[in-house]
Amino acid sequence: MLLHTRGISHLIEAPVVGPVTRAATSSERGQILVAEDGVPYDIDLSSFKAILTSVSDPVDFPSVHSVKSLDHLSEGDLLAIHSDGTINTLYRPASRHNFLLFTERCNSNCLMCSQPPRNRNDIEYLYWIYRSLIPQIPKDCFELGITGGEPTLMGNLFFSLLEELKSELPDTELHCLTNGRSFAWHNVADKLGRMRYERLMLGIPLYSDYYQQHDYIVQAKNAFHQTMQGLYNLAAYDQRIEIRIVLHQQTIPRLTRLAKFIYRNLPFVEHVAFMGLEHQGYTPHNIDKLWIDPVEYMAELSEAVNYLSDYGMRVSIYNSQLCLMPEDLWQFNKKSISDWKNIYLDTCSSCTRIDNCGGLFASAVTRHSKHLKAFE
Amino acid sequence: MFELKEKQSRKFKDQQFYDAVPDSATYCLLPFRFHRINQDKEVLVNEVGDFLLVAKGTAARIINRVLSKNADETLYADLIAGFFITEHVIPPMLDVIAARYRTRKSFLDYFTALHIFVITLRCEHTCHYCQVSRVTENKHAFDMRRAHIDAGIDLMMHSPNPHVTMEFQGGEALLAFDNIVYAVERTKREAGRHNKQVSFVICTNLAPLTDDMVAYCKDNRILISTSIDGPDYVHNQNRHRPEKNSYEVAVQGIEKCKEALGIDRVSALLTTTTLSLKFPHEIVDEYFKLGFRNIFLRPISPYGFATHNHTKNKYNTDLFLNFYKEALNKIIDYNLKGEYFREDYATIILKKMLTPFPVGYVDLQSPAGMINSVIVFNYDGKVYASDEARMLAEMHDDTFMLGELCVHSYDEIFYGDKAVQLSEAWLNESLPGCSECAFQSYCGSDPVLNHATQGNMFGHRPTSVFCQKNMEIIRHLFQLMDSDRRIEKIFRTWTRN
């Protein structure tokens, strides 16, 4: 599934954000016309924002030509076209896994980061793209993710975009991934609290109950204490919180202790998600410190999950495969992998439980459990 | 906008780099207490009631600074994460600890919840352990006057608690049912005016129960609290009634109430007597048979003790503890076989051990339940700090009388000199023997019991039955959890509700 492509741009000075159509005679204003084989002569182009073609002849209109493949673009997809000819798909109405990447900057550097941070200050640029995008997102969008990097590094602009989302998409559930550290500063938590944004849930990772281990995993000093303070500040304002834990060599040894820590010190969280490792980003580089065949940690996972569940906390397991899990954990398993990177292996084609199983990450082709097998 | 050299700032560092005090071999202590559980294990308990079961001698190693960050890495991490030690003079998680502490004590937030109205002293049973005089004639002398009922309701409305409980006791409360109706109706009106939610409870042996009474309870969502001491041969021995059928009448009443009100609106309490102590398994089976899925193994009434006789009291407490452990085993057996069945006294303690939430139970909390959680309005208009305080008054000791209805104001009763006096002794954090006890967070204090059995409100821990009983039950619960993982899981299910 392609979300980026590029070609040669012409007459595009600033980013263009708009919805895809292939209907050359469309009367709607502000769309991006996709005409793989070139634009017909007698069409009035003035209502379009830009044209995308695969042919190599330029058009005398803001456009990108010589794009290798435009097949992945569907009617209504929202794109950002940049002056360098890159075309990014920002939103797909057909998908339930849309997310807005607020910035690639991050103040952590997790060993297993699947979206490695970049120190370029992209915030203003992305801010204006999203200001342009958000009003164009269909109002019936069920849920939207906010990711990064670390979205709160946008500062006041972060809150500005949240306000925009709240007013343009009042019925959309927002799920914002953040390390929570910025909320250790009371003014930041206070500002979020005053928004009273009930559809917003923050997904905050906590990888150990022991500060040294958490800081090591996220590769940032003081991260644990800042995240904990942030969680408490957020709770004081009744914010909805989910705790996320990635399952790998570093988090498994203290997993049950972490579960107990969460219950005792963070009983107010709405949801706890235990997540299988994605073989992407920094993970291949650090694989020796991270990889553990999921089958080997099922005992610990079962203990941690059941502990929290016994006390009435909502728990889910993401990015895992049913054939690797003991039956008592199946009820917690969710199909969580974003559609554009979700695959099943050849082994899976005959599996009788394939409909209930979340499958694997596309990146798992290179590294997955030795114990995957189909149910008969 | 500026760019940093990406490679330099994002190079991966190893775990030692994230050690906050890499050059230091020492750490600071956070407040914690310890106690030997058995031959091999001791328990460490921190300031917010979290515990750690460790090998005997661990507390000494921690306090003597013999612990090694490297050699004892797992334990060291447990102690840091568990708020037993810290690497900074001011712990970085101080706000978290303070919030946890505040949460544990927040059962105090709204002050008095339970208001007991001793609506009559009349009763047609003659239970041998009952301190209450058994009066069947002359109802006017022994029923609560309406003026007193009104005054009691006014004080109840004065409580800062948005949700109060009005509990009718006796004697046999149903013998004064007309007064109960009067009280409930008046309370409903007043509650509307004061914007209060009120729960109603009637404590009764169910002998006088009629269909009209059941209907009234149903309409007003009144909870029925009754007594079942065990199978008939135990119950009837304990509770004499002329027809010798207290058990049969109680069971009939329970069935009627279950059907009309639902099983969750009927609860049964146990009074343990010397006879009961012989039948732990049978009593548990009886409760299960009657459809109850919880049982409250209340400790033997201290007022059945020869007060001030330490040796006799200790002996009786030992007997009770044996009974308790046997009964608890039977209950755990039911659970191991897949049946949910909860022991309520253990559950109160387990909630304090296993959850971060506040637990208010009048007989086992610090500050004590008297006044802070409960107040008693006696049939004669006198106001007492707790139910036991009233029982003491029946034995001609008015030490814990706080005032009189229609005479004294809310402030004079709840904040008067007597109350202040009691407050000196009701906090186990500052009592000798309790202040450094590992079980402090799970236990409570009982100034009335201390006064009754030991002659002063502060009490003497080494000879206190309250201490003896609670320390052993708490130690026993730790022992059970340590011995069998399945039991810990069962206990978890008990703490959820």
Add this chain to the structure above:
Amino acid sequence: MESKITATGLELLIDQALYSEDVVFKCFYWYSGTFNVEIEQSLPSQIRVIVKPKKEQAFEPEILLEQISKDLIDFKLRDIVTKETTTIRELIIAKAFAYADFEQNPTTEVSDPVGFDPTLIQ
């Protein structure tokens, strides 16, 4: 610790440099149920403790001495914790029940390479 066994009980001479007055009192408090305990100053830095079993109580001096030695150590440990954590306990309770919120921001770095400053968010 010097000890002497008499017909009626046990006499102990405790060096205050090793076990302070607080420790001695807290320890022997727990013996005062089954024993009559007398505590007095013998020398400037020495405490004399006389432990006599109450009537009807069996007297096994060796076992008693062993138990006392263990308990003195335990109560000394408890005393160390109590003394060392007095301030932090007061701080916890003050923070827990204060009406005003002492809202303190972290003194540590937010560690963003590009220079994010959370205090600028208004």
